[in-house]
Amino acid sequence: TATGLVEISRLNLNLDFVVFQYIDGVDYMAVDFGSDVKLSADSTMLTISAPLTDKKTGAFFVFCRDKLSQTFAFQQRLNGEEERDYFGMLVSIAPDGLVVVALSRRWTDSGSLYVFSRNHLEGYFFLVQKVENQFMNxxxxxxxxxxxxxxxxxxxxxxxxxxxxxxxxxxxxxxxxxxxxxxxxxxxxxxxxxxxxxxxxxxxx
Incomplete structure (x- = not known):
């Protein structure tokens, strides 16, 4: 089953982009890893989607770092609820990285938007709201x-x-x-x- 590889690049002194880090979906048992990638405005938080993971239940992964000179470290995995949810197929994050909205879409039923907020002390996301609509699919x-x-x-x-x-x-x-x-x-x-x-x-x- 196809997974995915995300490459993170940065500018060197010659103003050329060079690969700084690889994040491999195989390490997280993810399928379609990297179908959607978002970065916070300060470049310290990264979300990577894998909507075909776990029989298309879907998931997206949060990676963080304290400084731009550091590589990203895995922080959290957020999962869909049911098979064929395709959770995380689209993700949007606020520039400060404190709010994340993820889409799930059931092709034969309905879709949902999941709204997450980030705990300031621990840095983990918690679910604030699930917005459902039968025409979100x-x-x-x-x-x-x-x-x-x-x-x-x-x-x-x-x-x-x-x-x-x-x-x-x-x-x-x-x-x-x-x-x-x-x-x-x-x-x-x-x-x-x-x-x-x-x-x-x-x-x-």
Missing amino acids: CADLNFALSADGMTLIYGAACSINSPWGKDVVSIYSRKSRNDEFYLQQRLDGKEGEYFGYQLDVSSCG
């Missing part, structure tokens, strides 16, 4: 998290499956990083235009 689902971790938007650009006959973008907000997101607004597209196919959000939402 659309193949063209996309989502974005604001830099402050307070606004979350997602859209499912699949008109034929939409309960409203057209695509929608849902906007969620919350008051603090320890709170759950609540639905603030829904933006409706027009039939057949794949509204919400690509999404982005400003740093403050």
Whole structure:
């Protein structure tokens, strides 16, 4: 079964990128390791997705370091709940690395967004909220998290499956990083235009 290898490079004195570290999915019994990779703004935290792991239950892995001169060390593994969840197929992290949102998508059922916050003292992530929607299993689902971790938007650009006959973008907000997101607004597209196919959000939402 195919796994994956993530290469981490950095600039040398000649301004050339050279490989600094390899992280091999074989070491973590991961499948499709590296399908999605995210780095915090200060480059001290790295998330690597492996959505086909454990019979496609999925997982993503958190690696950390204290200084840029150090290699990344394994910190935590976060797992999906059921087979064919494809958990972690898409991951978004706040620039400071304290909020992570991961997508799972069941092709025959529904999808979910998992919102995690990081414990300041121990450095581990804990689940804050699971946002579920029966139309999150659309193949063209996309989502974005604001830099402050307070606004979350997602859209499912699949008109034929939409309960409203057209695509929608849902906007969620919350008051603090320890709170759950609540639905603030829904933006409706027009039939057949794949509204919400690509999404982005400003740093403050």
